Amino acid sequence: MRSWVATVIAAVVALAGAATPTAAGAVGRADRSEPVYDFASAIRETVWVDLGRDGDGDGRPDRVAADVVRPAEAAARGVRVPVIMNASPYFSCCGRGNEKELKTYDAAGRPVLFPQFYDNFFVPRGYAVVLVDVAGTNRSRGCVDIGGPSDIGSAKTVVDWLNGRATGYSAATGGAPVTAGWTTGAVGMIGKSYDGTIANGVAATGVEGLRTIVPIAAISSWYDYYRSDGAVGNGSPAGLARTVSARNRGQDCSAAQRRLSQVFPANGDHAPAWAERDYVAGARNVKASVFAVHGLNDLNVKPVNFGQWWSALSPTGVDRRLWLSQTGHVDPFDFRRAEWVDALHQWFDHYLLGLDSGVGRAPRVSVERQPDVWVDQTAWPAAGSRDVVLRPVTGPTAGLGTLSQGPAVAGSAVFTDDPRQDESDWAAQPTRPSSARVLYTTGALAQDLHLSGTGSVTVTATPSTATARVSAVLVDYGPATIRDYAGPGEGITTGTAQDCWGASAAGDDACYRTTSADTAAVGLHVLSRGWADLANHASLSREDRLVPGRPYTMTFRLASTDAIVPRGHQLALIIGGTDSAFIAAPAQPPRIALDLARTFATLPVAGPGPVSSSAEPLPADPALVRPRAVAGLERG
Incomplete structure (x- = not known):
């Protein structure tokens, strides 16, 4: 009996600490959203958004699949919620996160597993999470073009749909029109590597409704991924396109892949195809705030990508934050987990819910000096930095x-x-x-x-x-x-124990294996x-x-x-x-x-x-x- 009473008292105290709905429509404290919605009963659905282009040449406009999970209680009460979006080519080919999670679906084709912890943590706090299959991957039609109009358009058009400017359907072909009246239209994009690169590219279009982006180990110029001041690096855009399209059965993207082989010079010349995929040049269009994360020892997406992007954003006046780790190509969830979830919660609550979460009082720049030892700076480059010959x-x-x-x-x-x-x-x-x-x-x-x-x-x-x-x-x-950073975990070791970040539901749990620094x-x-x-x-x-x-x-x-x-x-x-x-x-x-x-x-x-x-x-x-x-x- 005492236990039951204590539980009831705790619930009452928790509800008493919650404010009335904020301007954005979510229930939470004045400074942070709280998990007040039931994750297990959340609405899970797929909407196919018309891109208005025919990238695969099948005579029909391409549609991209946007898998949505959102709180059912908010929908029942007519409360609109903001969106956290991850657009990726990896949801069926390569997996997301340290545990390489793939999307899963039930017998009726409804989404079940949303990779990573974003849905588990944020949906109970009054957000929708939308995972977009880039055109030509998983359940989306069309073909990938490695950072070009198809890739960036895949995500931008979903932002447009969330803001009433594009058309969504209930099926991959045919189907009934579907609107997004359940959202405020405020969108934050997040993702690591290719996914974060798409976030950079969409932000560079200046699309209305995109309030913030969180690019992790992301490319800002595809030239600087595959080339370096004329030198030719490893891999090729066409090879990457084949990899991410491998499990997208039922359509032929061979012609699109041949085009990729043709438009990118075999040498290190900066051709028009590279210029089309240079988001640094479009930084002047960015309106969204930016929380960038990069490994200083990232040998995959070289750190010059964050440096030139950050510097190009400086004249725009957009709010920015930067974390620089000692790792290689690693997500902050796996090198600074508790601090990362808290920082992300603070960031999204401010820019998507409009809460005074303390973002303005947080350090602008945090740098890992030694394994798990972080220092804060007011700027990057650090204040007073100058060129020395x-x-x-x-x-x-x-x-x-x-x-x-x-x-x-x-x-x-x-x-x-x-x-x-x-x-x-x-x-x-x-x-x-x-x-x-x-x-x-x-x-x-x-x-x-x-x-x-x-x-x-x-x-x-x-x-x-x-x-x-x-x-x-x-x-x-x-x-x-x-x-x-050159080891198998690129600076981390994955353990066997787990910790949990948010609520779980059948087929979609919030628990992940713990990690620690792998040092040398x-x-x-x-x-x-x-x-x-x-x-x-x-x-x-x-x-x-x-x-x-x-x-x-x-x-x-x-x-x-x-x-x-x-x-x-x-x-x-x-x-x-x-x-x-x-x-x-x-x-x-x-x-x-x-x-x-x-x-x-x-x-x-x-x-x-x-x-x-x-x-x-x-x-x-x-x-x-x-x-x-x-x-x-x-x-x-």
Whole structure:
């Protein structure tokens, strides 16, 4: 009896703490939504939204499937709810989240399992969750086009439907028109990798009704996923299209995939197809707030993608927040779970429900400095960040020398491109000369050095053949414990225990396996890297055949970063040819001579610049983590 009374009292107290419906129509406290709706009885349905295009050439406009779960009690009372949307090509081919969840359906075709915790947590709090199958995947018609009008249109048109500007139907073909009168029209998009990329692309259209996006490890320019300043990386758009369309039976997208092979040049030229998939160029159109998350050691979607997107959004004045982890291509649910769910709850409550949840008082930027050790910043790049030029100066041993903030010094260095080697080979034995790279270091630092922003390297190089690649790597030499971003979990270990985040229903539970940091003790850590094709020295849109023996000057970007090189460590700049873990080799690997007077790194430094305390030697053979070649976004 006492237990029953206590339960009733607790329920009364909980209801007493709930406010009357907010302006957005959800029931909750004045500052946070509460789980007042029954998840097990939620309405689950599929609406097919007409895209107004025929991407698969079957003579009918494509329709994309939008699976919806929303609170039944809100619908019964006529209370409208906002929408959290995830548009993805992965709901049937590759799965979402650390446990690779796929959508499931009952015998009547109604959606049962909505991957990840978003529905379990947010539907009881007065939200609808809508998972959209990108055209050409799962139950949607049409064909994927890897970030182009079909992909972005798949999600944008669903936003339009939620706001009464597009037509939805009760079936994939035929069927009755369906409206979305149950929603306020306020939409927040979220997703990792390809999914977050679609969120970026939809935001860049400026579509009305999209209030916020949460892009996680997302691409901002597809050129910078598959190419890098003229250098060709791993994988291809057509190959990715085949992967995500593999389980979409009953239609033929081979013609669309052939078109993808034709419109993207095999070389590193920045063609119109890449420009069409450059969301950075459309950042001026963004009206939605942005909560971006990225791994500083993401070897799949390189960090330059978050850096250029964040910087392009700055003039727009939209509200922004940024988390930067030490992980690779990992969702924050798996590296900072409790804090992430709370931050996401706060973010969506403010931008979709209009609650004063404290978003404005939260840190603008949070950075993981050591495994599970986070610091907050007011900005990224960090306040006071400025460009510092470091110039290589040759030493007594060929190919080895120092980095100086002084004026240019005459000198030269030579290396031979060895396509069998990568950054790990170049960095592994820093005290030994190598025919495949040159290495320059600050010496032991007298104080911490804070790098925050996007740097670049300028080389003046003379190749011995008509084709040449140049790579640059920034390395922190010194003992440290880091997340093992090159390991199988890319910085996390998945356990066997579970914890639960929200309510469960038959076939759709809220429980997920716990994770912890997977760490490695190292003697060096690659902080940033960049690659270029010297043939694109004059223009990224046009490759020129090089003249052997002629010098060429080219500036190319390093990956965006935010890192502290501790006092006593050494910062090194390594320049080599083909970095085999990331880019393709040239047809004729050359011998390259560098003019050191016209070769330098421009690094974003917050606080004091690099000051050497001594000429302390580098470790002879430091422990390292070795990157794996990246196959493509099908890794999720």
